Amino acid sequence: MSPLATAFRAELAAVLGDKQVRMIVLLALVLYAVIYPLPYRAELLRDVPVVLVDQDGSTASADLARRVDASEAVALTHLAPDMAEATRLVHERRAYGVMLIPDGFERALLRGDQSPVALYADASYFLMYQRVMQGAAVPLRQMGAEVEAGRLIAQGTPRAVATAQVSPANQIEVPLFNPAAGYATYVLPAAFVLILQQTMMMGLALAATRRGPLPGHPVWRLMGRAGAWLAIWAGLLPVYLIVLPVLYGLPILGGPGALMMLGLPFLLAAGFLAQLVAALFRRGEVVQVVLLALGMPFFFLSGFAWPVEAIPAHLNALAQLIPSTAAIDGLVRVMQMGATLPEIAPILWHLWALAAGLGLVVLAVETVSPSRPAAPDRGPTAPSDSPAR
Amino acid sequence: MLAVMAREIRLLPRRPALAGLVIVLPLIMLLVLGGIFRAGIPTGMAVAVIDLDRSDLSRAVTRMLDAAPELTVTHRASDLSEARALIVSGAVRGAVLMPQNLERDITRGARPEIVTFYDNQHMSAGSLVARGARNAIDTALAGLRLSVRQGQGEAPVQAMVALQPIPMQAHALFNPAFDYVHFLLAALIPTVLQIIAAAATAYAVSLDFGPGRHPRVLMRMAGGILPAMLGKILPYTVIFLLILGLSDVALYGWLAVPLRGSLWLMALGAVLFVLASQMIGALAFVLTRDMGRAASMIALITAPAFGFMGLGFPREAMSTLAQAWGAAIPGTWYVQLRIDQSLRATPLDISSMSVLWLAVIAGVLAALILAQLSRLARQEATP
Numbered sequence: 001m002s003p004l005a006t007a008f009r010a011e012l013a014a015v016l017g018d019k020q021v022r023m024i025v026l027l028a029l030v031l032y033a034v035i036y037p038l039p040y041r042a043e044l045l046r047d048v049p050v051v052l053v054d055q056d057g058s059t060a061s062a063d064l065a066r067r068v069d070a071s072e073a074v075a076l077t078h079l080a081p082d083m084a085e086a087t088r089l090v091h092e093r094r095a096y097g098v099m100l101i102p103d104g105f106e107r108a109l110l111r112g113d114q115s116p117v118a119l120y121a122d123a124s125y126f127l128m129y130q131r132v133m134q135g136a137a138v139p140l141r142q143m144g145a146e147v148e149a150g151r152l153i154a155q156g157t158p159r160a161v162a163t164a165q166v167s168p169a170n171q172i173e174v175p176l177f178n179p180a181a182g183y184a185t186y187v188l189p190a191a192f193v194l195i196l197q198q199t200m201m202m203g204l205a206l207a208a209t210r211r212g213p214l215p216g217h218p219v220w221r222l223m224g225r226a227g228a229w230l231a232i233w234a235g236l237l238p239v240y241l242i243v244l245p246v247l248y249g250l251p252i253l254g255g256p257g258a259l260m261m262l263g264l265p266f267l268l269a270a271g272f273l274a275q276l277v278a279a280l281f282r283r284g285e286v287v288q289v290v291l292l293a294l295g296m297p298f299f300f301l302s303g304f305a306w307p308v309e310a311i312p313a314h315l316n317a318l319a320q321l322i323p324s325t326a327a328i329d330g331l332v333r334v335m336q337m338g339a340t341l342p343e344i345a346p347i348l349w350h351l352w353a354l355a356a357g358l359g360l361v362v363l364a365v366e367t368v369s370p371s372r373p374a375a376p377d378r379g380p381t382a383p384s385d386s387p388a389r
Numbered sequence: 390m391l392a393v394m395a396r397e398i399r400l401l402p403r404r405p406a407l408a409g410l411v412i413v414l415p416l417i418m419l420l421v422l423g424g425i426f427r428a429g430i431p432t433g434m435a436v437a438v439i440d441l442d443r444s445d446l447s448r449a450v451t452r453m454l455d456a457a458p459e460l461t462v463t464h465r466a467s468d469l470s471e472a473r474a475l476i477v478s479g480a481v482r483g484a485v486l487m488p489q490n491l492e493r494d495i496t497r498g499a500r501p502e503i504v505t506f507y508d509n510q511h512m513s514a515g516s517l518v519a520r521g522a523r524n525a526i527d528t529a530l531a532g533l534r535l536s537v538r539q540g541q542g543e544a545p546v547q548a549m550v551a552l553q554p555i556p557m558q559a560h561a562l563f564n565p566a567f568d569y570v571h572f573l574l575a576a577l578i579p580t581v582l583q584i585i586a587a588a589a590t591a592y593a594v595s596l597d598f599g600p601g602r603h604p605r606v607l608m609r610m611a612g613g614i615l616p617a618m619l620g621k622i623l624p625y626t627v628i629f630l631l632i633l634g635l636s637d638v639a640l641y642g643w644l645a646v647p648l649r650g651s652l653w654l655m656a657l658g659a660v661l662f663v664l665a666s667q668m669i670g671a672l673a674f675v676l677t678r679d680m681g682r683a684a685s686m687i688a689l690i691t692a693p694a695f696g697f698m699g700l701g702f703p704r705e706a707m708s709t710l711a712q713a714w715g716a717a718i719p720g721t722w723y724v725q726l727r728i729d730q731s732l733r734a735t736p737l738d739i740s741s742m743s744v745l746w747l748a749v750i751a752g753v754l755a756a757l758i759l760a761q762l763s764r765l766a767r768q769e770a771t772p
Contacts, residue, residue: 144554289592306426
């Protein structure tokens with residue numbers, strides 16, 4: 001058998017035949033797919049609880065409260081007599097905002113003065129803050145526009161002119177992709193790519209720490225191994241990035257062809273990186289812990305959840321060496337945003353360059369130190385050799 | 390027990406893998422995470438303008454967009470499909486369309502549309518772009534409304550007041566600077582430390598309690614299995630607490646995150662949190678008696694823990710199952726305590742609940758470990 005085929009079969013056996021590696025790869029798929037998305041199943045934040053402190057107690061303040069309560073984003077669930085009691089409710093996390101309508105609200109409006117309303121939103125939770133602000137701002141603005149238009153009409157301005165003067169243009173916001181602003185739709189596609197990379201690297205690095213010596217030139221051995229990775233993960237890639245998203249009802253705009261084209265260099269780069277991690281840390285236990293700890297930093301370095309514009313340049317340059325950075329960007333654009341391969345050509349080239357570069361480094365490492373001591377009880381060439389007692 | 394602790398500390402420099410896991414790895418994580426979020430708020434995100442009007446007004450709106458801190462106008466697209474391609478390829482994060490005859494229609498009172506398109510798949514960036522564009526266009530239109538009123542002979546101050554009959558005074562509770570570093574970093578560091586503490590403790594325990602090792606020597610040294618186990622765990626508790634303390638010095642000192650609450654409550658919470666995280670690792674190991682399987686178990690519990698803490702998507706909006714799962718993880722309560730005591734200055738009676746939960750989790754984990762250890766001891770006694 002040629003060295004290439006030997007290496008291919010040995011790697012298949014190392015991944016699929018080793019109980020621990022198999023467990024990481026397959027169990028991780030099932031459990032991550034179930035546990036990770038669990039918090040996000042609700043998708044949308046509706047009716048965020050807000051406390052109303054109505055010090056005016058007038059018709060106008062009741063009207064404003066009704067309008068805010070009717071918004072989709074917030075609900076006025078609690079009434080409090082003063083700010084102290086309202087703040088206490090926010091501290092207890094029973095509400096995430098306070099709307100304070102001050103005494104004299106209606107009087108000021110009738111007099112034609114400015115009549116401010118105060119909104120306190122819990123900014124320690126970004127999403128809650130946004131929803132509370134959104135939920136109150138729109139009705140407030142609407143009521144303000146009606147009041148301004150009413151005053152103009154009272155001064156004798158024709159109704160149509162008054163409306164145009166209050167709001168000269170119609171501002172429309174159109175979210176492209178994820179139009180409902182669902183949290184699962186936003187975070188899961190990127191997270192699935194990262195989980196795929198981390199579990200693949202964990203499995204392959206573990207297999208690499210247990211690999212025995214094989215015959216043939218390092219080039220053939222590496223190519224044989226890479227072939228085995230592709231054979232296994234070519235099946236898992238569509239499961240993670242098509243089947244799981246469909247199960248969770250996420251939008252899919254990309255086809256399997258484009259997925260495979262991007263997936264090929266991504267899988268190769270992640271596989272080569274796993275070899276380097278294994279060569280660096282040697283012990284299977286250490287490799288697992290290191291890759292486990294790196295998951296979160298890798299995710300935030302990818303520039304997906306935390307915009308790349310806010311990542312310092314030198315860290316961002318470093319992040320480009322991690323396959324998931326380019327892969328998350330490219331795969332989300334292709335699968336969720338319907339980008340064509342020519343539109344994301346730079347990302348595709350980036351991944352190929354990464355795969356080639358990492359491949360060469362692995363080759364160099366394995367050529368320089370070809371006789372790394374193998375774990376005697378695991379190597380396929382020494383199946384029954386156990387250490388002396 | 391002290392003898393075991395002394396031995397553990399003496400052995401640490403001779404076990405480079407373990408020393409790397411408990412000291413070097415967490416420090417690198419601190420540096421990387423601190424580096425990522427140091428900039429605070431994202432600024433200067435690229436947007437395209439589709440200006441079909443080419444009037445003074447449309448140019449004014451473009452200038453306002455470019456002046457918004459969130460945005461930079463980097464591209465001019467000639468039509469919608471060009472703008473869409475720019476967004477899809479990632480060149481820009483949004484586009485603002487100003488239709489033909491915008492200025493003319495506005496002066497005629499025909500209320501034309503100004504449309505902002507933004508990439509909401511990248512929701513964090515997309516919502517910032519939408520907000521920046523909304524404010525910029527509002528400012529441009531307010532300028533226009535002001536000049537109309539002044540043209541009708543109103544005094545500038547009076548006109549300004551008339552523009553906004555019901556102004557909203559927005560206050561950001563607990564986080565006035567509205568800095569993301571505050572809550573992301575305050576949660577990410579414990580998340581990563583929870584992973585490392587659990588995994589490294591499992592590894593340390595495996596070195597003495599694993600197959601082929603001799604825990605009896607250790608037990609004789611300490612005079613029982615409980616002190617032996619404590620002697621193994623406590624040295625690392627100290628190390629992880631030091632690292633947590635270092636991260637706090639960095640957060641509250643260097644990054645100037647406000648610290649408004651009780652330091653003592655936070656310290657108590659930190660001790661319970663580190664112990665509980667370590668015991669997840671110890672329990673995983675004594676249950677599986679195999680580092681590989683223990684690592685998978687730890688991964689299952691600690692790796693997805695961040696999502697359950699509710700910093701991105703709030704806990705209150707999760708399903709009951711997800712809330713319960715999150716409640717069983719020590720990090721959830723510790724992060725809540727940190728946010729309560731650093732940012733929110735929560736009254737102590739409310740915040741003590743988090744500490745109580747941490748104590749309950751730590752107690753249950755300790756009981757489970759002891760039960761399993763005595764089961765194993767019985768098994769060895771009766772072969």
